[in-house]
Amino acid sequence: CMIKSVKVYKVPLSEMYWTNLALFHSYVVFRTLDAGGETLWWYFEKNTHCIILQQGLTEDSVRDLLRREKRCLSWFNWRPQLVGEGDCSDFSLADLIDFVHDNDELNITYHGTTENCQCFTQVVFNRLTNKELNRHLLHITQVFSWGEVWPIYVSNS
Numbered sequence: 001c002m003i004k005s006v007k008v009y010k011v012p013l014s015e016m017y018w019t020n021l022a023l024f025h026s027y028v029v030f031r032t033l034d035a036g037g038e039t040l041w042w043y044f045e046k047n048t049h050c051i052i053l054q055q056g057l058t059e060d061s062v063r064d065l066l067r068r069e070k071r072c073l074s075w076f077n078w079r080p081q082l083v084g085e086g087d088c089s090d091f092s093l094a095d096l097i098d099f100v101h102d103n104d105e106l107n108i109t110y111h112g113t114t115e116n117c118q119c120f121t122q123v124v125f126n127r128l129t130n131k132e133l134n135r136h137l138l139h140i141t142q143v144f145s146w147g148e149v150w151p152i153y154v155s156n157s
Helices: 059-063 093-102 117-129 135-139
Strands: 002-012 024-033 039-046 051-056 081-087 141-145 148-152
Touching: 002 093, 002 117, 024 059, 024 117, 039 059, 039 117, 051 059, 081 117, 093 117
Parallel strands: none
Antiparallel strands: 002 024, 002 081, 024 039, 039 051, 141 148
16 A cells, blocks of 8 residues: 555644643544555554554544544534645555654653654654654644634744
8 A cells, every 4th residue: 555645633632621732632644545546544643552553444534533433522523633734655554664663663652742642743744755744833823713713823933
């Protein structure tokens, strides 16, 4: 399976939070094409317990669900927020697994600020797309207006 496109999403860290400004979980969603031309969707994430790779037939099934359950159950009805995307031209699923193994990601102890889902997401995105995920995009501020979410992108200048 060749990886064709990559996206990074973020959601609030738990359903207790009404914003994803400071405390959030990020993960990678990517699309593959097999030799027969079939499209499959995957998500790849690190949490406090493990690294998860899950396959689905649609982007929604991997973007919005974790182990077949809605990612963020809250009164606010959160949807995952896209914070980065890119194309991948010469990387297979097997290459990605090899990269994670060679980078020793399974043995890196999870740490809330230095080795977390955001660090893992950046490493995977950067490797698959050969470009840097803009760190400021992971920290998009949110403005709330009657239940609607409007992203405000913070400039680096």
